Amino acid sequence: MRLRRHANLLESSLKHVSTRPLLSSQWNRHSFSTTTDGAQQEIAVLGGGITGLASAYYISKEFPRARITIYEAGPRLGGWLHSTHVEVPGGRVLFEHGPRTLRTGLSSLVTSHLVQELGLIGDTIYTSKIAPSALNRFIYYPDHLVRMPSPGISFFDIAQMLLSEPVFRGLFTGALMEIFRDGRPSALSDESVGSFFSRRVDPRVANNLVSALIHGIYAGDVWQLSVKSLFPLPWYYEGQEGSIARGLYERTLRPDGAPLAMMPARDRDMIMDFKNQKLEPEFERSLAACSVFSFRNGIQQLVDRLAETLQKNDQIAIKLNTPVKHLEMEDNNGKKVKISTQSRDSVSSKDIIVSAISSNALSNLCTSDSKTQLPALAQTHAVTVMVVNLFFSKSGLLPVEGFGYLIPQSVPFEQNPERALGVIFDSDAIKGQDTVDGTKLTVMLGGHWWDGWSCYPSEEEGINMARTLLARHLQITDEPTVARAKLQKDCIPQYTVGHEERIQRAHSQLRNSFGGRLRVVGNSYNGVGVNDCLRAARDIAKGLHEGAGYEPSRTGLDHFLGEKQWVAQGSLRKGNIGS
Incomplete structure (x- = not known):
């Protein structure tokens, strides 16, 4: 929760910063x-x-x-940004074969100004921060969907969730004990994300929660990727104060007027480069109220x-x-x-x-x-991902509303023999791109699971694998109206x-x-x-x-x-x- 609070404080900083061109x-x-x-x-x-x-x-x-x-x-x-329109009975739907949405906040500072410069504001579509897809994100573990804590869930429900769901085992006690653990050896210049969170919190947290997150962003192996590159702030806090919790307190949460957050000096310089350059007021308000955004096409x-x-x-x-x-x-x-x-x-x-x-x-x-x-x-090694897009003319096939779900490395093989990374509920994630109602999904296969492979599934095999996964995880057995599979070879570099x-x-x-x-x-x-x-x-x-x-x-x-x-x-x- 403290890490989330820190991220929210950092994201809100743009509202308080004057900018130059x-x-x-x-x-x-x-x-x-x-x-x-x-x-x-x-x-x-x-x-x-x-x-x-x-x-x-x-x-x-x-x-x-x-x-x-x-x-x-x-x-x-x-390159990897590739959108196609597909004709279906009654209209057409949009398939994204790579990235599909853009996050807001400090990370989108350059992007939002570029959108304005290019005259794309009128074609920008937003997903509200209070939309189900913004509030409801899931992890599949070990054999069912688990909703992640988010705003809108009561404290009682969050506590019950943390205590009852196996995916959260080790999180509560590990977070409490983190401040008492020894700091890393001075000679340690880097380590894997899995090693870091196992050492600082609990191995179960690394295998379950953190590996799912890594699957969603890097399609990578939590035990190979660099914590110094992917999670530089927790790494910095431990190096400076001996623990993540102590670093958060000393540099983020102290009530005596200390800074509200830390940021890389490079980000500070970027913010100052925007001094006096303003976004259009309505565009700025729309960005502030949304979790992600994209474009009509x-x-x-x-x-x-x-x-x-x-x-x-x-x-x-x-x-x-x-x-x-x-x-x-x-x-x-x-x-x-x-x-x-x-x-x-x-x-x-x-x-x-x-x-x-x-x-x-x-x-x-x-x-x-x-x-x-x-x-x-x-x-620098890169992983290969197969993106499978499916559209079902029938609406309401999903058992829940939300952005989608990620699959940790720790899920038993019998629950994920397809070696999927996650599923995006496109019908919920971003609205306004299709001209017909239905259920639209994207299944992501492969990533680090396919490292060392010399050949990959065909389009037909990928679609069949995705359908089998959806039947097992979501009980969706309908025939898709249209399905496409695209192999993205060496698409995501791995910062090992x-x-x-x-x-x-x-x-x-x-x-x-x-x-x-x-x-x-x-x-x-x-x-x-x-x-x-x-x-x-x-x-x-x-x-x-x-x-x-x-x-x-x-x-x-x-x-x-x-x-x-x-x-x-x-x-x-x-x-x-x-x-």
Whole structure:
């Protein structure tokens, strides 16, 4: 409950912070947009997913005279963001084959301003904070749905739930005893999420509650992923105060005027970059009242509007079906990067390369004598997920209302032989995208369960697996009106133990091999959500400005250097940060 209170306090901070423009007018006066001889700078962006498109957008705003080329290996833009309309009797429904909603709060600060800049407010749809899908989230354990504590549930019901449901075993006593446990050894630089919560709270909490959460966000293994990267604040609290509870008290909950919360210094700087830039009042009120939001034509509408905006700019070229094959520095005093593709203009020179493709893919492009120059980037593993969308013309098939449910790693095999990660109740989660009533669901299969597999289920097999799961868990045996399955190969990078140290090594390798001419951005590094990617795209444009585009020490990974710096959020409320 304390962690939830902390998160709510952090989310509410935007209401108390004055902001300044995201993109300062002085950036546009910077000399980066031309070289010393007056020629226009040439910038390449690798990848036409949401991060690549947003990176090109922000860079073009900062440096309007630069020529920007986006290279996309496939036939479409958007990457993992992919929405399709499907005709059904009486109308049509929208299927999301990847992310489907955007969270509000501090994490969406960049996103919300981008939505406004792109003129998408009129097409934005919201899920209220008091809607069933916002209040009702479930975990399936060990053989039934368990509602998670949330606002609207009485204290008595929560207490009864915590005491009676097996999924919560170890939580109450573990949380009470956490403050008395020994702190971690000083030599421990990172550990798995499972190890951390087992050590600080209880192994059952790690296996049940935490692993379910990890399945929902990363589709990953709680015993492999890095707690320092995924849960940096609890890690910081233990390091500073010896326990999570003591850290919360000392830095968050004290009644003597201490800060209400802590935030990374990087977030503080982002907030101050928005000083004086306001959202439209009605849009701001709608965001404040909702838990998640999306668009009438799905999450891909954001991609489509970005692409449309970029295509109207004569300084920007988008090349589909154009995979990049090789990157290397020209023998030109380190001032150009040579980029090779399979197209007719197979070799060209660029002043700056911004890579928004996966770290593994980039590592494979940067080779010399058959060896990669960026070996640290090759060490980030990604999992494969099959997304199965089903629509039933019959309404009311779900036994409960809510956002959906997640499945912990600890669920017995006989209850999850399909190796599903969770089920989203799309009919409840976001409304206003379909023109016909019914029951719409998404089943997510695979993730870390499929690590090491050389082949995956076919579309037909995936649909059958999803239907079998729904029959066992939800007693839904109806024939779906329409069903689709899409395999998303290597779609979610895994920040395994030692992630930050590997990224620091990657920073050094990028700096040494490309001297600031190659920058990296995207979900391989600092967050896998859409909000994270848009934030990173904005940051890469800001970094180009601050480094004059070719500062040798800049790589896009600069903020990973050293320990993460935390600042008191309370000082923002008092107006003590910035001017």
